[in-house]
Amino acid sequence: MTWFKRDKPKIETSEADEERNVRTEGIFVKCPECDNSLYKGELHDSLQVCTQCKYHFRFPARERLSVLFDDGRYEKLDEDVTSGDPLEFIDTKPYKDRIKQATASSGLPEAIVSGKGKVGGHLVFAGAMDMSFIGGSMGSAVGEKITRQIERALDEKGAVIVFAASGGARMQEGTLSLMQMGKISAALAMLHEARLPFISILTDPTTGGVTASFAMLGDVIIAEPKALIGFAGPRVIEQTIRQKLPKGFQRSEFLLEHGMVDMVVDRREMRGAIIRVLDFMMNRSSTAA
Numbered sequence: 001m002t003w004f005k006r007d008k009p010k011i012e013t014s015e016a017d018e019e020r021n022v023r024t025e026g027i028f029v030k031c032p033e034c035d036n037s038l039y040k041g042e043l044h045d046s047l048q049v050c051t052q053c054k055y056h057f058r059f060p061a062r063e064r065l066s067v068l069f070d071d072g073r074y075e076k077l078d079e080d081v082t083s084g085d086p087l088e089f090i091d092t093k094p095y096k097d098r099i100k101q102a103t104a105s106s107g108l109p110e111a112i113v114s115g116k117g118k119v120g121g122h123l124v125f126a127g128a129m130d131m132s133f134i135g136g137s138m139g140s141a142v143g144e145k146i147t148r149q150i151e152r153a154l155d156e157k158g159a160v161i162v163f164a165a166s167g168g169a170r171m172q173e174g175t176l177s178l179m180q181m182g183k184i185s186a187a188l189a190m191l192h193e194a195r196l197p198f199i200s201i202l203t204d205p206t207t208g209g210v211t212a213s214f215a216m217l218g219d220v221i222i223a224e225p226k227a228l229i230g231f232a233g234p235r236v237i238e239q240t241i242r243q244k245l246p247k248g249f250q251r252s253e254f255l256l257e258h259g260m261v262d263m264v265v266d267r268r269e270m271r272g273a274i275i276r277v278l279d280f281m282m283n284r285s286s287t288a289a
C-alpha cells in the first residue's frame with residue numbers, strides 16, 4: 001500500500017553530489033547539547049569534548065589509557081582474562097554469542113582494559129571501562145582484572161586508578177557478578193592498609209553495582225562534568241520514595257555539592273589533576289625510595 005504518490009519527477013543528483021554528501025557526513029559530528037557541528041579532527045584533539053559547550057562525548061577505554069600515561073606509553077595487563085559462561089545463560093540470545101559480538105564490535109577483550117605505566121613519574125596501575133562492551137557491565141572478568149590491578153599495585157607499591165563507565169553488574173553472570181563487588185572492595189581495603197592511593201574517576205554513566213562498590217571507594221573521587229552517577233535510575237527512586245527528585249539529581253555537579261565526589265574535572269585537564277593528586281599522595285614513598 002502506498003500512502004503518497006510522487007507526481008513531480010525526482011530531483012536529479014549527480015554522482016559527484018552524492019559523493020560530497022557522504023564525505024561531509026563522515027567528518028562532522030553534531031553535539032547533542034548545543035547542536036553545533038563539530039569537525040571530527042578538532043573533536044579528536046579536544047579529547048571528544050565539545051569545543052563550544054564542553055559537552056563530554058563518550059571516550060573509548062584504550063584512548064583513556066593512552067592520554068593518561070606519560071608519553072602514552074604503558075604495558076597492557078591481563079588481556080587474556082575474558083568472560084566464561086558459567087551459568088550457560090540465555091536471554092534473547094546465548095550469553096556466549098553476546099560476548100563474541102561485543103568483542104567483535106568493540107575491538108576490546110572485555111568491558112575494561114588495564115595497564116601499567118608512569119603518570120607524572122609515579123608508578124600507576126590503571127583500568128578504563130568501556131560502555132561499548134555489553135554496557136560496560138561488570139562480570140567476573142572485569143572484577144578479576146580490577147582485583148589483579150590492585151594486587152599488582154600492592155606488590156610493586158604503585159597507585160591504582162580506575163575510570164568507571166558502567167551500567168552495573170552483568171546480569172548474565174548472576175551472583176558471580178555481584179561477588180565482584182565484595183572481592184574488589186576487599187582488595188581495596190588491603191591497598192588502604194598499605195597506604196597506597198586509589199583514585200576513582202567517574203565518567204558518564206557510572207551506575208549500579210559499580211557505584212555500589214569500588215567507584216565510591218576512592219581515596220579521591222573525581223567526576224567528569226555532567227556525568228550520570230547513581231545506583232538505581234531516577235524513575236525507580238521516584239517510585240520507591242514517592243517524591244519528585246530535584247533538578248540535576250545524580251549528575252556530577254549535584255554530587256559535588258552534596259559531598260559525594262571531591263572534584264569535577266574537565267577531561268582535558270584530567271591528567272594534570274591526577275598528577276597533582278599523585279604528587280600529594282605518593283610523595284612519602286617516592287622520597288623514601
Ligand SMILES: [Zn+2]
Nearest residue numbers: 031034050053
Ligand atoms: Zn556542544
